Amino acid sequence: MKTSLKWAFVLGFVGFITSFGAHIVAVNLPFYAEKVGIGLTMIGVLIAVYDCAEILAKPVFGGLADKKGMKKAMLAGIILFVLASLMYPFVSPNLLIVVRFLQGLGAAALSAVSLAMVGTMYKENKGRAFGIYNAIKGAGYVVSPVIGGAIVMKTNFSGIFYATAAIGVIGFLLALTLPNDK
Numbered sequence: 435m436k437t438s439l440k441w442a443f444v445l446g447f448v449g450f451i452t453s454f455g456a457h458i459v460a461v462n463l464p465f466y467a468e469k470v471g472i473g474l475t476m477i478g479v480l481i482a483v484y485d486c487a488e489i490l491a492k493p494v495f496g497g498l499a500d501k502k503g504m505k506k507a508m509l510a511g512i513i514l515f516v517l518a519s520l521m522y523p524f525v526s527p528n529l530l531i532v533v534r535f536l537q538g539l540g541a542a543a544l545s546a547v548s549l550a551m552v553g554t555m556y557k558e559n560k561g562r563a564f565g566i567y568n569a570i571k572g573a574g575y576v577v578s579p580v581i582g583g584a585i586v587m588k589t590n591f592s593g594i595f596y597a598t599a600a601i602g603v604i605g606f607l608l609a610l611t612l613p614n615d616k
Contacts, residue, residue: 437555442563444608445555446570448508448548451515451605452541453574455598456484458582459534466591470527483531487538488545495543496550504547504554504615511543512609516602523592537598544605554615 463477499507518536525533549567556563585593 436558437563439559439563439566441555441612442552442566443570444612445548445552446567447608448512448544448605449567449571450574451512451598451602452488452545453571454578454601455515455519455537455541455574456578457575458578458585458594458598459484459537461579462582462586462591462594465586466527466530469591470530480531480534484534484538484541487535488542491539491542492546496546498543499547499550504551505609505612507543508547508551509606509609511540511547512602512606513540515540515544516599516606519595519599519602522595527591533595551612551615555613 460481463480466480467473467477495507495511498510515537518533518540521536522530522533552563552567553560581597582594585597
């Protein structure tokens with residue numbers, strides 16, 4: 435029996451959370467730099483810390499998914515990502531590096547486990563499922579700079595963290611509908 439492609443859309447949206455979260459902040463770092471008085475080197479560090487956290491945590495969340503279940507590991511990652519996103523508006527702007535590291539840790543679970551779930555859920559239509567997943571995840575790279583720029587122009591830099599948290603909450607609710615893995 436073929437697995438419905440709707441799960442590829444849901445998992446693609448979970449992947450979207452990571453691409454959206456990474457780029458909505460990265461492209462708006464010049465606004466942050468001006469606000470707190472940092473230079474280009476620190477902007478690079480703030481981009482790298484998210485990616486480094488993801489690199490370090492992907493094997494950890496992959497192992498956790500193998501032991502505790504993929505859906506549980508992915509949901510835990512989404513919760514961490516949302517909580518980290520909600521943290522920024524309430525801490526000193528100088529703690530952005532901590533927020534980005536925590537977001538990257540959560541994103542590691544989302545990107546590693548959601549992709550693994552596509553691979554395990556689809557025996558047939560695997561190419562189509564991966565195509566759907568990657569198209570939706572890729573859309574996050576495209577829309578986040580535009581949305582983030584509009585948010586920063588209309589409100590402030592903190593507003594983009596509310597947006598990433600909202601996207602995370604939507605992803606969490608969608609991911610709850612996924613079938614439990616064996």
